[in-house]
Amino acid sequence: MQRKQRLSRNTAYFIPYMLWIVLFVIAPVLLLIYQSFFDINGQLTLANYQTYFSSNTYLMMTLNSVWYAFLITLATLIISYPTAYVLNETKHPQLWLLLIIMPTWINLLLKAYAFIGIFSQAGIANQFLSFIGIGPKQLLFTNFSFIFVAAYIQIPFMVLPIYNSISELNPSYVNASRDLGATNWQTFSKVIFPLTLPGVKAGIQAVFIPSLSLFMLTRLIGGNKVITLGTAIEEHFLTTMNWGMGSTIGVVLIIAMVIIMLLTGGGKRRTRKGLTK
Amino acid sequence: MSLHRFKWRNLYLWLVFIVLYAPIIFLIVYSFSKGDTMNNFHGFTWSHYQDLFADSRLIAIFLDTLLIALLSSILATVIGTLGALGINNTTKAITKNTLLSLNNILMVSPDVIIGASFLIFFTALKIPLGFGSVLLSHIAFSIPIVVLMVLPKIQEMSGSLLDAAADLGANNWQLLSQVVVPYIMPGIFSGFFMALTYSLDDFAVTFFVTGNGFSTLSVEIYSRARQGINLEINALSGLMFLMALVLVVGYYFINQYSSRHRHTATRGRRK
Numbered sequence: 052m053q054r055k056q057r058l059s060r061n062t063a064y065f066i067p068y069m070l071w072i073v074l075f076v077i078a079p080v081l082l083l084i085y086q087s088f089f090d091i092n093g094q095l096t097l098a099n100y101q102t103y104f105s106s107n108t109y110l111m112m113t114l115n116s117v118w119y120a121f122l123i124t125l126a127t128l129i130i131s132y133p134t135a136y137v138l139n140e141t142k143h144p145q146l147w148l149l150l151i152i153m154p155t156w157i158n159l160l161l162k163a164y165a166f167i168g169i170f171s172q173a174g175i176a177n178q179f180l181s182f183i184g185i186g187p188k189q190l191l192f193t194n195f196s197f198i199f200v201a202a203y204i205q206i207p208f209m210v211l212p213i214y215n216s217i218s219e220l221n222p223s224y225v226n227a228s229r230d231l232g233a234t235n236w237q238t239f240s241k242v243i244f245p246l247t248l249p250g251v252k253a254g255i256q257a258v259f260i261p262s263l264s265l266f267m268l269t270r271l272i273g274g275n276k277v278i279t280l281g282t283a284i285e286e287h288f289l290t291t292m293n294w295g296m297g298s299t300i301g302v303v304l305i306i307a308m309v310i311i312m313l314l315t316g317g318g319k320r321r322t323r324k325g326l327t328k
Numbered sequence: 329m330s331l332h333r334f335k336w337r338n339l340y341l342w343l344v345f346i347v348l349y350a351p352i353i354f355l356i357v358y359s360f361s362k363g364d365t366m367n368n369f370h371g372f373t374w375s376h377y378q379d380l381f382a383d384s385r386l387i388a389i390f391l392d393t394l395l396i397a398l399l400s401s402i403l404a405t406v407i408g409t410l411g412a413l414g415i416n417n418t419t420k421a422i423t424k425n426t427l428l429s430l431n432n433i434l435m436v437s438p439d440v441i442i443g444a445s446f447l448i449f450f451t452a453l454k455i456p457l458g459f460g461s462v463l464l465s466h467i468a469f470s471i472p473i474v475v476l477m478v479l480p481k482i483q484e485m486s487g488s489l490l491d492a493a494a495d496l497g498a499n500n501w502q503l504l505s506q507v508v509v510p511y512i513m514p515g516i517f518s519g520f521f522m523a524l525t526y527s528l529d530d531f532a533v534t535f536f537v538t539g540n541g542f543s544t545l546s547v548e549i550y551s552r553a554r555q556g557i558n559l560e561i562n563a564l565s566g567l568m569f570l571m572a573l574v575l576v577v578g579y580y581f582i583n584q585y586s587s588r589h590r591h592t593a594t595r596g597r598r599k
Contacts, residue, residue, distance in 0.1 A: 064504075068411030068471070072430050075468035079445030080433070086448050134344045137337045147341065149580075154348050156572040158529055160549040161565040165351035168358065168366030168557055175354070175367070206348065264438035267531060271553055281440040281532075288444050288536065301444050308438065 080305075087298035099299040109283075113303065116279040119198065120262035126202040127258050128251065131209035135250075138210070139217045148214060155207045163271045166200045167191060170272075192274025200272045201262060208261075209254040216250025217243075252315040259315075260308050280304045356569060359562035366557055376563040383560065386548065392459070393528065393544045400466035401523035407467070408474025408523075409516055413508070415475065416482045431472045442469060443536030450537060457539025465537050466527045473526060474519035481515030482508075517582045525575055 090096050103109045138147050154162070169176050170190035177187040190196050220243065228238040244251075264281030275282075280300055287297030354366070359377070362370035380386065415431075418424045434442060446468070450461045485508070493507045509516070531546035538547055545568070552558055 062414070064410045065414035065417075067407045068414055068475075071407060071411070071468065071471055072427070075446075075449075075464075075471075076430050076433050079442075079449045082448045082452060083441070083445040130344065133340060137341045140337065141341065147345075150345060151348065153572075153576060154352060156525060156529075156576055157352055158531075158546060158549070158565075158568055158572075160531055160546050160553065161355060161561075161568060162351060164549060164553045164561055164565070165355045167553060169351060169354060171366070171557070173365070173367045178367075203347070203351070206344070260436070260438055264440040264532075266440060267535075267550060271550070281438065284440045284444055285535075288447060294448065297444060298448070301441055304438060304441060308436070312436070 083298050083301050083305075086294055087302050089295040091293045091295060099295045102296065103299050103303070109300075112278050112283060113280060115277065116263055116281075116283075117307070119194075119201075119277055119279065120259050122198050123201045123205065123262045124255055124258045126198060127205045127209045128254065130202065131206055131254065132213055132251070134206075135210050135213035135217050138214055144214070144218065148211070151210050152207050159204060160267065162204060163200060163268055166196065166203075166272055170196050191272065192276065194273065194277055197268060197273035197277050201265060201268055204268075205258045205262065208257045212253035212257065213247065213250040216247040216253075220246050249316070256311060256315040259311050263304060263307060280307070352565075352569065355562050355565045359559060359566045361559065364557070364559055366559075366562070376559045377566070379560050380563040380567070386560075386564070389543050389545055389548050392542070393546075396459070396463055396466055396544060397524050397527040400463055400470055400527045401520050404467045404470035404523045405474050405516060405520045408471045408519055409478050409509075409512070411471065412475045412478040412482055413504075415479060431475050433472075434469050435472050435476075439530075439532030440536075443533040446533065447536045457537055458542040461537045461539065462534055462542060462544065465533050466530065469530070469533060470523035470526050473522045474516075477519035477522060478512055478515040481512040485511050514582060514585060518579065521575065521579045521582060525572075528571070528575075 087099055088095055088097065090098050134151070138144050138151070141147055168174055171177075172187070172189075172191075174190075176190055181187055224242055224246065225238060228242045233241065263279055264284070265279060266281040266285040269275060269277050269279055269282045280303065283300050284297050284304065287293045287300065357369070358366045360372050360374070361368075362373045362375070411431075415424060415427050418427065442465075446461075446465050447457075450457060450464075455461055455464070489507060489511070490503060493503050498506065529546065530544075531550060534544050535547055535550070538544070543551075545564070549561060549564070552561055
């Protein structure tokens with residue numbers, strides 16, 4: 052108690068951090084919301100929201116974005132859950148985990164760039180397709196390639212939380228379930244999966260929110276066919292310079308984010324690098 | 329039977345592993361290929377690396393990126409560490425939780441939102457876009473991770489350590505510089521490393537606040553990649569892979585050190 056009094060007497064050292072909170076956390080969000088009430092000519096108006104909610108283009112774009120984020124999350128989950136599960140049974144799970152997480156330390160743009168080469172007209176993927184007799188296909192700039200690359204980038208962020216919850220699972224529950232005569236599938240669906248659900252939820256949250264906003268991938272890999280909320284925001288801010296409309300979509304994205312966090316139990320934070328504990 | 333199943337499981341893991349690494353290896357392999365596409369390997373050459381080192385624009389951007397990363401992570405580490413100390417000193421639980429929630433906002437927000445809102449913020453304050461705005465943004469989005477890395481270390485520190493130092497006549501400054509900071513150093517280092525990699529990797533936020541004249545590596549790769557394949561980027565990726573490797577190894581050793589440190593600390597306390 053004595054210590055607290057002593058240190059709290061001098062709070063000057065806390066000023067830079069508080070300034071950061073006010074200037075870079077609170078102010079920008081408020082400014083974004085404020086900006087969403089201005090049209091392109093600087094008039095205070097609700098027109099942006101009217102346009103957004105009455106325009107098929109914007110609503111379809113939002114639905115589309117959510118749909119693609121859903122597909123990306125699903126693909127990531129289907130690949131990551133077994134990975135995390137098998138990972139837990141290996142002799143050196145920490146080493147494997149490190150190896151799975153390592154690619155997140157490679158610049159995202161470089162990974163996207165690699166796929167431009169792999170999926171190109173005469174690229175290695177098409178060479179393989181020709182080799183097995185299917186023949187070359189248009190791969191780059193398709194919806195498939197967008198989902199594939201996005202899932203590729205997000206897999207480590209899904210594996211990590213799922214692995215954490217699987218490794219915390221008490222194996223005696225699994226043994227008990229087997230001893231009581233449950234089949235493998237029953238053990239999985241009634242015991243293992245429900246008990247590791249928190250990890251799955253954290254993983255979904257970590258993948259779904261960024262998937263709504265990946266604008267560089269839609270440009271580099273998706274060939275602008277998929278427009279996500281992120282792409283729309285980038286377009287409005289940096290191309291058409293309609294900041295009001297961009298901010299309105301930003302507010303929609305923030306609301307979507309809050310909804311997802313409420314559905315998946317909030318609190319959990321995603322770190323851009325997997326290695327934080 | 330069990331041996332059979334075991335093999336299948338490992339096969340799956342290897343498959344995931346290969347898929348995760350193949351594109352990265354693919355990039356690096358083609359950085360040594362003659363010719364200018366990523367389609368067929370045409371024989372070994374260093375020429376793309378030579379091009380890379382002769383590209384003065386790229387070298388300048390590389391140095392700018394490093395400068396931004398170092399400056400922003402040092403400043404973010406200082407502000408974040410002081411912030412973590414402040415959060416730890418709050419007496420009311422509600423203040424502490426509010427501060428932690430505010431701290432986490434920038435960690436969960438999508439990059440586009442951070443970028444767009446910072447762009448509005450800088451424009452409103454008439455801060456010119458360029459080096460300064462990018463540096464400020466990088467400091468801003470690195471602070472929360474520093475706080476999250478340092479705070480557990482502070483909470484781990486026993487209060488009697490501070491009381492002892494104070495009883496022995498240490499003033500606030502001595503307490504901080506001779507007792508607290510040395511103790512939480514591993515956390516500070518992890519925070520610094522994370523901030524460094526955040527800054528080196530960031531694309532979306534920088535893309536929004538960079539303006540016209542200034543560029544970082546990520547932004548430059550993006551604009552070059554939009555124009556198609558250029559094996560100079562492959563050479564660049566080879567170098568950046570090496571850099572990432574150094575950072576991972578560095579981070580790993582810091583973590584090793586800090587867990588060893590923690591073990592000795594707890595052992596010492598139990599005695």
